[in-house]
Amino acid sequence: xxxxxxxxxxxxxxxxxxxxxxxxxxxxxxxxxxxxxxxxxxxxxxxxxxxxxxxxxxxxxxxxxxxxxxxxxxxxxxxxxxxxxxxxxxxxxxxxxxxxxxxxxxxxxxxxxxxxxxxxxxxxxxxxxxxxxxxxxxxxxxxxxxxxxxxxxxxxxxxxxxxxxxxxxxxxxxxxxxxxxxxxxx
Ligand SMILES: Cc1cc2nc3c(=O)[nH]c(=O)nc-3n(C[C@H](O)[C@H](O)[C@H](O)COP(=O)(O)OP(=O)(O)OC[C@H]3O[C@@H](n4cnc5c(N)ncnc54)[C@H](O)[C@@H]3O)c2cc1C
Numbered sequence: 685x686x687x688x689x690x691x692x693x694x695x696x697x698x699x700x701x702x703x704x705x706x707x708x709x710x711x712x713x714x715x716x717x718x719x720x721x722x723x724x725x726x727x728x729x730x731x732x733x734x735x736x737x738x739x740x741x742x743x744x745x746x747x748x749x750x751x752x753x754x755x756x757x758x759x760x761x762x763x764x765x766x767x768x769x770x771x772x773x774x775x776x777x778x779x780x781x782x783x784x785x786x787x788x789x790x791x792x793x794x795x796x797x798x799x800x801x802x803x804x805x806x807x808x809x810x811x812x813x814x815x816x817x818x819x820x821x822x823x824x825x826x827x828x829x830x831x832x833x834x835x836x837x838x839x840x841x842x843x844x845x846x847x848x849x850x851x852x853x854x855x856x857x858x859x860x861x862x863x864x865x866x867x868x869x870x
């Protein structure tokens with residue numbers, strides 16, 4: 685995607701969501717980057733940047749993760765996130781969550797995957813107890829392989845995942861984690 689933008693103020697800021705566009709091929713003609721010295725008086729006003737709770741929790745960076753295992757409202761309690769964490773650990777991956785888990789205070793905002801969380805593009809994304817509503821889908825559709833574990837064969841995610849497993853995450857996650865560990869030590 686290409687676009688042309690113009691700023692009318694002295695201070696111009698452009699923000700890009702990670703993974704929204706592919707990096708330019710090496711050797712591509714790029715626009716020149718020019719450093720402009722700004723005096724403090726050139727700025728329209730001072731801006732206070734506030735670090736929101738959960739933004740510095742140390743949650744591994746989702747936007748660069750190679751493998752992500754995410755939990756959704758199919759989990760019955762915050763403690764059940766350990767099932768998700770255990771599979772992520774076995775795979776050497778990172779844990780993500782859907783928005784409701786953040787809203788319920790079970791996980792920090794930094795772990796939220798989706799349109800208003802982090803847009804991710806791992807090689808493998810495993811969604812556990814996540815229905816696949818559009819706002820979550822937008823955040824994961826650039827993943828290499830999407831695996832869904834859901835008790836509902838008609839959940840929206842089953843229509844766009846690469847591998848859909850119909851079953852209870854409470855039964856499947858410990859088994860999967862054990863299988864992965866066994867395969868890794870074999
Ligand atoms: C403006 C806006 C922005 C939003 N941004 C985001 C966002 O960035 N990220 C995001 O995730 N959401 C976002 N949402 C919310 C989104 O619309 C959905 O509500 C949310 O993604 C649903 O989360 P969920 O799939 O975990 O829960 P649910 O939709 O409730 O799905 C739970 C799933 O778990 C399954 N399940 C239940 N029990 C089990 C079990 N034992 N084993 C396996 N599966 C089970 C169910 O069949 C169901 O499919 C946004 C909404 C709005 C309006």
